[in-house]
Amino acid sequence: MSAFAAGESGFSTRQVHVGSAVPEASPRALPIHFSAGFTFESLDEAEAHFGGGQGFGYSRTGNPTVAAVEKRLASLESGSDAVLLASGQAAVVVALLGLIDAGGHIVSSNHIYEGTRGLLTQNLPRAGVTSDFVDDVADPDAWRAAIRPNTRALFAESISNARNDILDIAAISAVADEHGIPLIVDNTFATPYLVRPIEHGAAVVVHSASKFLSGHGTALGGVIVDSGRFDAARAGDRFPHLTEPAAPGAPSLWELHGPRARAVYLRDSEAPRLGPTPSALNAFFIGQGIETLSLRVERQSQNALAVARWLDERPEVASVDYVGLDAHPHHALGERYLRGGSGSVFTFTLTGGREAAAAFVEAVELFAHMAHLGDTRSLVLHPASTSHVFRTIPEREALGVFPGTLRVSIGIEDVSDILADLDRGLAAARAATSDAREGALA
Known part of the structure; x- marks a missing residue:
């Protein structure tokens, strides 16, 4: 490498090789090894890798x-x-x-x-x-x-x-x-x-x-x-x-x-x-x-329990399927296995059906409407029209998915802000249900 640095090799050779020998260091953070493959110091080292899996040779393995x-x-x-x-x-x-x-x-x-x-x-x-x-x-x-x-x-x-x-x-x-x-x-x-x-x-x-x-x-x-x-x-x-x-x-x-x-x-x-x-x-x-998994999951579980209890008291909500609630049929099993919280992903079903669910997801501002979960941000999804869209109605119902069912993944935001956004969504759902009833009567 010293010959490359001294300019004894051609331009094209030096542009590839100079600087590739990085000085050893001990970073505190996990370093990113962005390389398709890794060099071997000797034939014996290569043989040990391919024969016994020692060291690193190619990033696919x-x-x-x-x-x-x-x-x-x-x-x-x-x-x-x-x-x-x-x-x-x-x-x-x-x-x-x-x-x-x-x-x-x-x-x-x-x-x-x-x-x-x-x-x-x-x-x-x-x-x-x-x-x-x-x-x-x-x-x-x-x-x-x-x-x-x-x-x-x-x-x-x-x-x-x-x-x-x-x-x-x-x-x-x-x-x-x-x-x-x-x-x-x-x-x-x-x-x-x-x-x-x-x-x-x-x-x-x-x-x-x-x-x-x-x-x-x-x-x-x-x-x-x-x-x-x-x-x-x-x-x-x-x-x-x-x-x-x-x-x-x-x-x-x-x-x-x-x-x-x-x-x-x-x-x-x-x-x-x-x-x-x-x-x-x-x-x-x-x-x-x-590195922050325990902190996030603990906070998300605390927020989720508060949200589930709040939703369970709302007249716009027909049911809440959250294992942290005493009424959930698997609550005892959850207490037996889950330590530190009951998780942050669950479903609740609106009394107003699909129209209420549509109004809800389009009204919330803090909740992101997307097919994801486990994020630091609160998320919402309508399973019947997305993840379970190709299941039959009886199959959906057996899984607890109804026209008014929404899945939420509760984030780490202040719970008061989460509840305020849910209240905004429920108000929209309530209005949509009222409009649908008036339309039916007309």
């Missing part, structure tokens, strides 16, 4: 910024390893494809993100993978009855969308263990600050890191966290790709990594080959967001 965020997330979820991906949906896809083969079967909660439901009902069936759905997520017998000999995973959300039902994680994990299959929990709504499913027996946790983990609506990302408790004696026959050699004479992943075999497979074989690699910049934003 590993990046220092990404790795730092993965380590933090694994710790917060009480897991053994984490894999950061480009989106929450990528996390769900990679987690499932790391477990199932053609002809496999999945048992899922009926109360899940519609994108995940589409994956299970439309995409995976084309690869010969079928799914059945359980409505009562807290009923072990319902899950047990849906399991078949070819079932390879159970899937559910810790706090469901949209009824705010709570998964009985310990009970359903026990059912999964009976059959030697993993329970995968989407913990996006709760975050590890409120509940850590692995501590209650779940095998795998996934998140849309774009939501609460990032917290500011600036970055897309997803994460898979593995418990590191794969049991080959119990489940090896169901997952031969983990217990049988990938090549003649080679050791199996189980022989090499033991209980971490599933996590290693997801990291080394599934994620890099499918290619949903997160950028170092998005990993940085997610890492920055995580």
Whole structure:
């Protein structure tokens, strides 16, 4: 490099190479390693990377910024390893494809993100993978009855969308263990600050890191966290790709990594080959967001409880589905599993139906009308015309989605300002309902 700096090389050579040898430093903030690949000091170092996964070679298979965020997330979820991906949906896809083969079967909660439901009902069936759905997520017998000999995973959300039902994680994990299959929990709504499913027996946790983990609506990302408790004696026959050699004479992943075999497979074989690699910049934003996760979620949960109680007293509101309210059917389960609050995403239904809902979302000013959640800002969405638009009316109603239902994600703003904006929306909804009645009478 000294020859380049001394001007002994040509202009084009120097414009590429001079300054690339950065002096070592110890930044307090997580540095952003913006590079497609990384150099090796020796042939032995390259061999150690490709043969044993040591160090970093190419950002699709590993990046220092990404790795730092993965380590933090694994710790917060009480897991053994984490894999950061480009989106929450990528996390769900990679987690499932790391477990199932053609002809496999999945048992899922009926109360899940519609994108995940589409994956299970439309995409995976084309690869010969079928799914059945359980409505009562807290009923072990319902899950047990849906399991078949070819079932390879159970899937559910810790706090469901949209009824705010709570998964009985310990009970359903026990059912999964009976059959030697993993329970995968989407913990996006709760975050590890409120509940850590692995501590209650779940095998795998996934998140849309774009939501609460990032917290500011600036970055897309997803994460898979593995418990590191794969049991080959119990489940090896169901997952031969983990217990049988990938090549003649080679050791199996189980022989090499033991209980971490599933996590290693997801990291080394599934994620890099499918290619949903997160950028170092998005990993940085997610890492920055995580540093204030507990502060935000605690404040958002406090605000949400105050909002839910306030809405529950309003005549314009027919019902409030928030597990923090005593009247919610899963309130006791919520108190058992959720520590530090009941979350900040829930639905409420206006008495005036769609017309009232439309007037509400168009009148509020503090609430942003958008398909997102977990932001520092308060958000609102009308599920019947957006996320659940392709579900039948009976299906929507079974999920707690009616023409007047609105989903809110409560932010960190002053609660008095949130309530004032909600009051503005309810006034508009009330006027719209009154106009509709007068029109009907005319």
